[in-house]
Amino acid sequence: MKVGIIGLGLIGGSFALSLKKKEGYKIYxxxxxHYDLAISLGLIDEKLTDANLSQMDIVLIAxxxxxxxxxxxxxxxKISADTLVMDAGSIKHKIAREISKHPRRKNFLLSHxxxxxxxxxxxxAFSNLFAHKINIFCDVDDTDPDLLKSGYKIMxxxxxxxxxxxxxEHDRHIAYVSHLSHISSFMLGKTVMxxxxxxxxxxxxxxxxxxxxxxxxxxxxxxxxxxxxxxKENILQSxxxxxxxxxYLRKNLEEDNSEAIYKQLKKINHIKTIxxxxxxS
Amino acid sequence: MKVGIIGLGLIGGSFALSLKKKEGYKIYxxxxxHYDLAISLGLIDEKLTDANLSQMDIVLIAxxxxxxxxxxxxxxxKISADTLVMDAGSIKHKIAREISKHPRRKNFLLSHxxxxxxxxxxxxAFSNLFAHKINIFCDVDDTDPDLLKSGYKIMxxxxxxxxxxxxxEHDRHIAYVSHLSHISSFMLGKTVMxxxxxxxxxxxxxxxxxxxxxxxxxxxxxxxxxxxxxxKENILQSxxxxxxxxxYLRKNLEEDNSEAIYKQLKKINHIKTIxxxxxxS
Numbered sequence: 001m002k003v004g005i006i007g008l009g010l011i012g013g014s015f016a017l018s019l020k021k022k023e024g025y026k027i028y029x030x031x032x033x034h035y036d037l038a039i040s041l042g043l044i045d046e047k048l049t050d051a052n053l054s055q056m057d058i059v060l061i062a063x064x065x066x067x068x069x070x071x072x073x074x075x076x077x078k079i080s081a082d083t084l085v086m087d088a089g090s091i092k093h094k095i096a097r098e099i100s101k102h103p104r105r106k107n108f109l110l111s112h113x114x115x116x117x118x119x120x121x122x123x124x125a126f127s128n129l130f131a132h133k134i135n136i137f138c139d140v141d142d143t144d145p146d147l148l149k150s151g152y153k154i155m156x157x158x159x160x161x162x163x164x165x166x167x168x169e170h171d172r173h174i175a176y177v178s179h180l181s182h183i184s185s186f187m188l189g190k191t192v193m194x195x196x197x198x199x200x201x202x203x204x205x206x207x208x209x210x211x212x213x214x215x216x217x218x219x220x221x222x223x224x225x226x227x228x229x230x231x232k233e234n235i236l237q238s239x240x241x242x243x244x245x246x247x248y249l250r251k252n253l254e255e256d257n258s259e260a261i262y263k264q265l266k267k268i269n270h271i272k273t274i275x276x277x278x279x280x281s
Numbered sequence: 282m283k284v285g286i287i288g289l290g291l292i293g294g295s296f297a298l299s300l301k302k303k304e305g306y307k308i309y310x311x312x313x314x315h316y317d318l319a320i321s322l323g324l325i326d327e328k329l330t331d332a333n334l335s336q337m338d339i340v341l342i343a344x345x346x347x348x349x350x351x352x353x354x355x356x357x358x359k360i361s362a363d364t365l366v367m368d369a370g371s372i373k374h375k376i377a378r379e380i381s382k383h384p385r386r387k388n389f390l391l392s393h394x395x396x397x398x399x400x401x402x403x404x405x406a407f408s409n410l411f412a413h414k415i416n417i418f419c420d421v422d423d424t425d426p427d428l429l430k431s432g433y434k435i436m437x438x439x440x441x442x443x444x445x446x447x448x449x450e451h452d453r454h455i456a457y458v459s460h461l462s463h464i465s466s467f468m469l470g471k472t473v474m475x476x477x478x479x480x481x482x483x484x485x486x487x488x489x490x491x492x493x494x495x496x497x498x499x500x501x502x503x504x505x506x507x508x509x510x511x512x513k514e515n516i517l518q519s520x521x522x523x524x525x526x527x528x529y530l531r532k533n534l535e536e537d538n539s540e541a542i543y544k545q546l547k548k549i550n551h552i553k554t555i556x557x558x559x560x561x562s
Contacts, residue, residue: 114488134485163485173480176473177487181494187526188465189552190545191519192457194526199454203555204415204444206458207395211559212493213462218553221546229539238472239531243524245468245475250520258510264471265502271470272499274484278492 004028004048004056006071008038009223010116011088012062013125016043018158021127028052031122038122053078058086058154065089066226069098076104084147086111090174091231092138092167100142109151110138110167112174113160120220128159135160138167175234180242182216182224183235189217285309285329285337287352289319290504291397292369293343294406297324299439302408309333312403319403331359339365339435346370347507350379357385365428367392367435371455372512373419373448381423390432391419391448393455394441401501409440416441419448456515461523463497463505464516470498 001024005012008031019025020043029035029044038044046052053059059079061071068087072095075085085108089095092110099108115133117124135155140148155162192214196202228235252260282305286293289312300306301324310316310325319325327333334340340360342352349368353376356366366389370376373391380389396414398405416436421429436443473495477483509516533541 114486116488116490118490133488136486170486173476173483173486176476177483177491180472181469181491183527183530184465184469185494186546186549187523187530188462189549190526191461191523193549193552193555194522195454195457195519202454202458203559205395205417205451205454206559207397207414209397209399209497210458210462211556212496213466214552214556215493216490217549218556219546221543221550224546225539225543228534228542229537232534232537236531236534238476239527239534241475242468242472243527243531245471246464246520246524246527249464249468250517250524253509253513253517253520256510256513258506261509262502262506265467265500265505268467268470268474268498269500269502271474271495274474275492275495275499278484278487 001025001058002028002056004030004053004059005044006030006048006059006061006075007063008034008043008122008125009062010120010124010129011113012060013038013041013043013122014115014127014129015060015062015088015158017125017127018130019154020045022157028056034122041122041125043122043125050078054080054083056080056083058084058150061085061087064223064226065091065095065230068095072099072108073102076102076107079104079107081107082147083107084109084150086151088113090178090227092136092170094171094230096139096142096167105142106144107147109140109143109148111151111155112136112138112170113155113158114178115160118215118218120223130158130160133160135162136170137162137164138170140164171231172234172237175231175238179227179231179235180238182219183228183239184242185214185216186219189214282306282339283309283337285311285334285340286325287311287329287340287342287356288344289315289324289403289406290343291401291405291410292394293341294319294322294324294403295396295408295410296341296343296369296439298406298408299411300435301326303438309337315403322403322406324403324406334359335361335364337361337364339367339431342366342368342370345504345507346372346376346511349376353380353389354383357383357388360385360388362388363428364388365390365431367432369394371459371508373417373451375452375511377420377423377448386423387425388428390421390424390429392432392436393417393419393451394436394439395459396441399496399499401504411439411441414441416443417451418443418445419451421445452512453515456512456519460508460512460516461519463500464509464520465523466495466497467500470495
């Protein structure tokens with residue numbers, strides 16, 4: 001099985017490493033910025049080129065979300081009739097629209113493996129990033145059924161559990177459970193760093209709670225700026241609600257309404273059951 | 282060495298477990314709500330009572346922050362002249378003021394071991410909670426120098442690194458590096474749970490990033506409501522700045538100013554070096 005990967009960062013690189021150790025898989029890769037590093041780290045077997053692209057069984061596009069539509073259309077032009085093209089972007093609906101007119105739209109499978117860390121680049125890649133995580137396929141009716149089966153097969157090989165979803169719904173929901181977390185974390189980092197300019201050494205006082213909440217503020221701006229821009233409407237919706245909730249807490253605090261705050265926190269505590277399930281899965 | 286502990290939850294219980302295994306320490310404890318559970322879990326050796334309080338070498342008050350001042354004054358009335366009384370509260374200045382008039386103020390050492398998890402109660406206690414974490418002593422000039430030495434000794438025994446700080450500064454800074462993290466996490470949890478009421482199963486899409494950012498939303502309302510109320514002014518200050526930062530990002534998003542967003546995220550990324558140091562320490 002020949003697998004081509006475009007973009008050899010955390011996601012593409014980990015995809016490469018996961019498959020490289022499987023029998024019968026040969027990994028071809030390309031990366032505009034990090035190709036030499038990816039090769040020297042042993043992530044891939046050979047260079048993916050315009051010449052060998054048509055020999056691939058599967059092509060994964062793992063580049064920033066604002067480039068996937070264009071690259072997708074370009075790749076669809078060059079592949080063979082039975083090549084499966086997948087992406088790994090954190091937004092789906094705009095990509096769906098961007099590739100919708102391509103005569104080979106049925107070769108494309110919109111996918112979002114929900115896996116990542118706060119690190120980026122080829123050096124952040126590791127072979128079991130995807131194991132036991134959730135993968136989402138979107139708008140599966142627009143993909144050829146046999147190629148969809150191949151998509152399921154490869155995700156199963158990565159030990160991912162796949163669910164199906166409409167691309168529009170995907171983007172609306174992922175804004176809440178992923179994109180908003182990144183914004184809240186980035187802005188928490190900014191707020192504390194702004195203070196630290198004037199007040200040295202406040203980080204000496206930070207504990208594991210701060211470290212965990214601010215972890216995502218280490219994420220790559222190259223990955224996340226495009227995600228924020230491309231999923232703008234949904235993120236604005238979730239951000240508005242988040243700011244409203246913070247405003248309401250601020251109001252309760254100003255009014256010394258400890259009872260209202262207590263009741264809110266108590267209710268939010270129900271998230272325990274939800275996260276514990278997440279962490280076990 | 283006889284150690285009395287008032288409040289046998291995560292902090293008091295872990296303090297008990299850490300010292301119990303050291304040679305020559307006998308642990309007495311009391312807890313308004315969880316005493317039987319604490320005893321059955323083997324956290325302490327004996328019950329701390331009004332009758333044996335005066336025999337203690339050290340008394341730790343590990344109750345919610347709004348009760349520490351009152352309990353502190355009460356304990357200072359009953360101890361012997363050379364007993365060290367410490368607390369473990371996440372706010373310090375108000376407690377300092379509440380005990381300031383007591384004739385035995387010099388027996389009290391304001392302390393804040395920066396250690397915790399999102400869990401609470403006697404069952405959450407474990408013996409190395411404090412190891413390799415930071416402890417803060419406040420307003421040390423108001424404590425008898427020999428008792429201060431005993432305070433250092435016990436914190437060293439717990440393998441904590443102690444720094445000294447003014448109680449007012451402590452509260453101002455801890456609002457940013459601890460209390461604000463809890464608020465941002467609680468409200469993130471609320472925002473996502475509010476949506477989930479109408480949209481089932483969105484948590485299926487949540488990954489490790491969400492789990493980490495929302496972890497503190499599992500924290501106890503009994504611990505955290507009083508902290509928010511007692512450190513209200515400083516928290517409001519940090520919360521205002523946080524909301525301003527979120528507002529500014531929202532404005533940039535609305536105006537499609539990806540360049541401004543990219544520059545901000547890039548700058549915030551500097552927090553990497555800070556957190557990596559935190560996590561190594």
